[in-house]
Amino acid sequence: MRQLVIAERVCLIGHIVSMVFGLVGILLVVPNAEVILNLSEVGQTAMQWSMAGGGVVYMILGAAAVFLYALRTLGLGRALAFLLPSVLISLGSELSGTSTGFPFGHYSYLSGLGYKIAGLVPFTIPLSWFYVGCVSYLLARAGLEVDKKPSLWRHTAAIALGALLLTSWDFVLDPAMSQTSLPFWYWQQPGPFFGMPYQNFAGWMGTGAVFMTVAALLWKNNPITLERSQLNLPLIVYLSNFGFATVMSLAAGFSIPVLLGLLIGVAPAVALWWKGTNTQTQVNTVEPATQEISVANVKVAMK
8 A cells, every 4th residue: 555655646746747847848948949958968858858748748647646546545446437437438529529529619639649549639638537537526526525425416516516627627728728839739610718619618517527427326325435635636636737727828818717717616626625624624523522422431331
């Protein structure tokens, strides 16, 4: 278990560091190519590596960190029960979107995100759906206390809220990544929301809700117990990826998507994490009192 925790943390740190390298490359190096010439040999090598494969590495490490986390906290069966539906269903949506325009609109991926499946979708894209979708759903499920007070309403609300958190990340990411100086995809029919069609949001909500529903059904009614410290990684992954998207959007001059993302993404995510923290704290504070009563009862019985 210790080795698993170490591997998980190494992947998480690598994930965040890779995002920082990516931001430096996209925002500083690409617009100012002469910067590379002023770097040391090591710096030039690092920048070349960042531009060549930084996007691929950060998504692989993010998926690895979240999968190891799910493996450690949920078990292999549940980890795979979320990984497989999220990857396969999101890949199906992306292949459909890039070939027919449904459900996101007409768009195409450029280079920079790795080998393209069927020549259309980089293999890293379904991985990003998995790891951001997983942490979004776990935050929603824990914050709404689905496993402590199970009901159809709570299950449905957790899926809807998880899909909303996932979509909120795209509010901020998509405008910048498609219109930066080094774009990773482009819209063949730009829409009114900073170049994105509103259909894109419906596609994100729908795709996320479908694979979260499948995962919830595969998990069945077996309760998932997450201590407050175990919700830290989902929050860190969500906030770090949102931070990456925020820097990109602000650099491109898109402040409104960031504000919307903060309102319907970051604020609910932090509130859900905080509620999970309060719930666990209350449980812990009740236990000593219960123990004192039990000890008192034993003393009385002995008398």
